[in-house]
Structures are given as C-alpha cells and as structure tokens.
Amino acid sequence: MITRVKVLQVFNLDNDYRGDKLRLARMAKGLSCEELANKLDKTKQFVSKLEKGARPSEQLLEQISQVLGIQPSFLFSERKYPLESDLCHFRSKKSRTQTLTNSVLARAEMLNVIISVIEDEIELPDLNIPDISSYPLNSVTDIERIAEECRRQWGLGLGPISSMSKLAERLGVIVTQVTGVDDRVDAFTVHNKRPVIIRNDSKKSVCRFRSDIGHELGHLVMHDGILTGDHKTESQADQFSSALLVPRISFINEFPKIRGKQFDWNAMVEFKLRWKISLKMAIYRAASLGLLSQIQARTGYIHLNTKGYTRTEPGDERIPEEKPVLLEKAINLLDDNGWLNVLKKAGLSVELVRDLFGVHRPITDRASVFKMVVNN
Numbered sequence: 001m002i003t004r005v006k007v008l009q010v011f012n013l014d015n016d017y018r019g020d021k022l023r024l025a026r027m028a029k030g031l032s033c034e035e036l037a038n039k040l041d042k043t044k045q046f047v048s049k050l051e052k053g054a055r056p057s058e059q060l061l062e063q064i065s066q067v068l069g070i071q072p073s074f075l076f077s078e079r080k081y082p083l084e085s086d087l088c089h090f091r092s093k094k095s096r097t098q099t100l101t102n103s104v105l106a107r108a109e110m111l112n113v114i115i116s117v118i119e120d121e122i123e124l125p126d127l128n129i130p131d132i133s134s135y136p137l138n139s140v141t142d143i144e145r146i147a148e149e150c151r152r153q154w155g156l157g158l159g160p161i162s163s164m165s166k167l168a169e170r171l172g173v174i175v176t177q178v179t180g181v182d183d184r185v186d187a188f189t190v191h192n193k194r195p196v197i198i199r200n201d202s203k204k205s206v207c208r209f210r211s212d213i214g215h216e217l218g219h220l221v222m223h224d225g226i227l228t229g230d231h232k233t234e235s236q237a238d239q240f241s242s243a244l245l246v247p248r249i250s251f252i253n254e255f256p257k258i259r260g261k262q263f264d265w266n267a268m269v270e271f272k273l274r275w276k277i278s279l280k281m282a283i284y285r286a287a288s289l290g291l292l293s294q295i296q297a298r299t300g301y302i303h304l305n306t307k308g309y310t311r312t313e314p315g316d317e318r319i320p321e322e323k324p325v326l327l328e329k330a331i332n333l334l335d336d337n338g339w340l341n342v343l344k345k346a347g348l349s350v351e352l353v354r355d356l357f358g359v360h361r362p363i364t365d366r367a368s369v370f371k372m373v374v375n376n
Contacts, residue, residue, distance in 0.1 A: 019053040021075045025068040026051075027106035028356060032099075039067045069352030077347060081112045081192070107178055107356050108190050108198055110348065114357075115174060115194055115327070117345045121338060122330045124194070127172035128154070129220050137222060140239055140288055147243035150221060158250045160275050164213040165322045173197055173220070175213065175324035176357055189216040191224060205312065206319045207278040214241030242285040246275050255286050261299045269315045279304060279313050331361050339363070 026036050026047075037047045040063060050056055056064060065072050118124075130153050136142045151157070154171065161167055165175050174196040190196040197216040199209065218240030223233055254274075256267035272279055280301070287297040304310065331339060339361055343350060353359045 016076070017053065017055045018075055018077070018079070019051045020079065021077070022064065022068075023051040024079070024106050024109060025070050025074065027103050028110050029068055029352075030103045031068075036067065040064065069349045069355070071344070071347045071349065073344075074347030079109070081109060081116065104178065104188070104198070108188075108196065110346070110352075111176065111196065111198070111357060112190060112192060112194075113346045114342065114348070114353065115196065117342045118327075118330050118334075119194065121342070122333055124174075124326070124330060125170060125172040127195070129171065129173075129195070132221060137236070143222075143236055143239045144243050144248055146222065147240050148247060150217075150244060151247060158247050161210075161245060163322050164210040164245075165324045168197060168213055168217060169324065169326035171217075173217070174327055175199070176327055177324070178356065178358075189219050191220060195220055205278070205316060206321055207272070207276060207281070207313070207316065209322060210245065210276055211241050211278065211281060214244045217241070217244065238284075239288065242277070242281055242288070245277050245281070246285060248289055251285055251289060252291065255282070255291055258292070258296065261296060263300055263303065265303075265314075272313070273315050273318055276319050279309065328359065328361075331359060336363050 026033070033047045034044045037044045040047070040060070061072050061075070130150055132146050132149065135146055135149070137146070154167070168175050172194070174194060176196065177199050188198055190198065197213060199212055215237045218237035219228055222236060222240060226233065228234070254271060256264050256271055258264065268279055268282065272282060283292065283297050283300040286292040287294065292300070304313070334342065340363065343353070350363065
C-alpha cells in the first residue's frame with residue numbers, strides 16, 4: 001500500500017525563486033508566518049525574508065516542500081492565474097478576517113491551476129451562462145424575469161430542480177468544496193474563464209447547499225465585472241436563488257395557505273420536501289411575492305428560531321445529499337501517469353490536493369510512480 005506519493009520534477013535552480021509562491025502555499029495551508037517558522041525551526045522574520053525573495057538553501061527547500069505539501073518546482077514557477085478578491089464573489093461577513101479570506105483565495109488559485117492543467121487533457125462541458133446585459137436589474141420583478149429566462153434557456157420548465165450541483169456542472173461550472181475552513185465562509189465564486197463555485201464542506205444542510213449554488217449562479221449571471229459583497233448584490237443573488245429554485249407561478253400555486261398567523265407546518269414541510277428548499281427560504285419567498293405579510297413572515301421566523309431550527313429543520317434528513325462530480329470524474333478519466341503529470345505541472349502533492357479539496361484519487365500502480373521518478 002502506498003501511504004505517501006512524492007511526485008518528482010526536474011526544475012532549474014537557476015530560475016528565479018518566487019517568494020510570492022511561498023506565501024501562496026503558506027496561506028493555502030492556513031499557516032501564519034510564525035506557524036510556518038516554528039515548523040521549519042526558523043524565526044518569523046526569516047520566513048518573512050523568504051517570502052520577500054530571499055532564496056532558501058536546497059536543504060531548506062526540501063523541508064519547506066514537505067511542510068507545505070508542494071513540489072520544490074512550485075517555488076520556481078510563475079503565478080499564471082493570480083486571484084484577487086475582485087475576481088471572486090464573496091459573501092460579505094463581518095466576522096470573516098482578511099487572513100481567512102486570503103487563505104481561501106490561495107486555495108482557489110491552486111485549484112484554478114489544477115483545473116487549467118486538467119483541461120489540457122480532458123474536455124469539460126461548454127460554459128452556458130446566459131447574457132442578460134440587455135435586461136434591467138432594478139427591482140425584484142427584474143430578477144424574477146432573469147431567473148425565468150435562465151430556466152427557459154436551461155430547459156428546466158416549472159418544476160423542482162432535482163440537483164443544483166448537477167445543474168451547475170451541466171452549465172460548465174466546476175463545483176467543489178474546501179475542507180478545514182471554519183463556518184465564517186459559506187460559498188464563493190471564482191469568475192474566471194472556467195467559473196468555479198467553492199463551498200465550505202462544514203455546512204451540512206442540503207437545502208443550504210442548494211441555495212448557495214443558486215446564489216453563486218446568480219452572481220455569475222448578473223454580476224460579471226461587478227464588485228460584489230455589499231448588501232445590494234448579495235440581496236440580488238439571494239432573490240435570484242429563490243426565484244430559480246421555485247418559479248413564482250409554481251410557488252403561488254403550491255405554497256400552503258395560512259389563516260391569520262397560523263402556519264400549517266406539516267404542509268410547509270411537504271412543500272419543502274417537494275422543492276428542496278428550507279422553510280426559512282419558503283417564508284422569505286412567500287413574503288417577497290406578497291403571499292405573506294411582514295407580520296406573518298416574522299411570526300414564521302420566530303417559530304423556527306424558537307424551535308431551534310436555525311441550522312437544521314424538520315425534513316432535512318429526508319432530502320438526499322448532492323455531491324459535485326464533474327471534477328472528480330475528469331480526474332478519474334486520467335490514468336495514474338496522467339494524474340501524476342497534472343500534479344507535476346501544478347507543482348502540488350497528492351496529499352495537499354486531498355487535504356484541501358477532498359479529491360481522493362489514489363495512485364493504484366506502483367510502476368507509474370516508479371516510472372515518474374525515473375523519468376525525472
């Protein structure tokens with residue numbers, strides 16, 4: 001059994017050393033300068049100098065590679081796809097620190113490199129994001145129309161969407177999850193040539209997952225080139241998500257009627273199970289469509305909070321989990337040599353890709369590993 005695969009790559013030590021790549025790898029691992037320094041038995045100031053361009057010795061280079069899960073060549077290659085926050089649609093959260101944001105951005109940049117290398121080997125679905133530049137975007141009604149146009153172009157009809165992850169992947173969007181990130185990050189989108197929706201795997205609710213995917217698709221459809229994260233754009237993405245998940249005509253026809261402040265919660269749960277949306281979203285959408293008054297909606301929210309249904313709700317356990325499959329399938333189409341070559345070009349290790357992105361692609365053939373080492 002192979003417990004650790006080390007992918008070797010020839011690289012020219014005469015090439016320029018990239019301190020910014022060291023910083024990128026450190027942030028992707030979620031380490032501070034001080035934490036990396038402790039692992040290397042160095043000072044924080046010494047690590048800072050390395051990140052500013054001071055070249056490490058070959059021995060230290062190997063030690064750094066082991067700690068960060070990279071190949072030495074990673075630190076001698078340019079950043080082909082540098083990501084800044086303005087290229088990503090992040091949900092605004094006051095509790096999210098800049099350090100956490102930088103860590104997630106660093107992971108996204110590494111993932112972007114992996115995807116670009118895979119696309120040299122595997123043909124992924126064409127991107128299918130409708131051009132809505134001629135549509136007004138001034139009101140809730142405008143967003144309803146945009147969501148309806150997306151449903152029309154994507155052939156969704158007026159019924160429930162069976163899988164939001166499969167929908168996004170059919171549209172040519174990579175959906176994946178990051179591991180080991182605290183819950184101050186929900187989901188975000190990298191709006192690049194090949195868009196990527198990245199979600200925090202600490203969020204377990206399937207309804208929340210579906211809503212997050214709809215929210216991020218809303219950003220891709222409506223906010224190309226627009227800085228997001230403010231109340232307006234986040235609200236627009238939420239409105240798009242709810243309109244995409246349950247078209248207004250279907251919602252109006254099927255939403256359980258209430259009398260006064262009395263909800264039929266059994267009927268609400270059945271409605272939730274059919275459309276695979278949270279009870280909270282159902283109330284939000286009903287209020288936005290005028291089916292509930294603000295007082296009635298507030299009563300519904302208070303009931304959910306009083307019952308402790310802020311994270312989990314009745315019926316959650318009856319909705320099957322949705323797992324992204326496009327990236328995993330693309331990787332599994334590669335044989336061992338192909339996968340090792342992807343890692344070699346990206347400058348990353350099997351372990352790092354597994355730990356950061358949950359990609360479990362075992363190397364099954366010892367001969368492939370041996371051949372890779374010999375050839376390099």
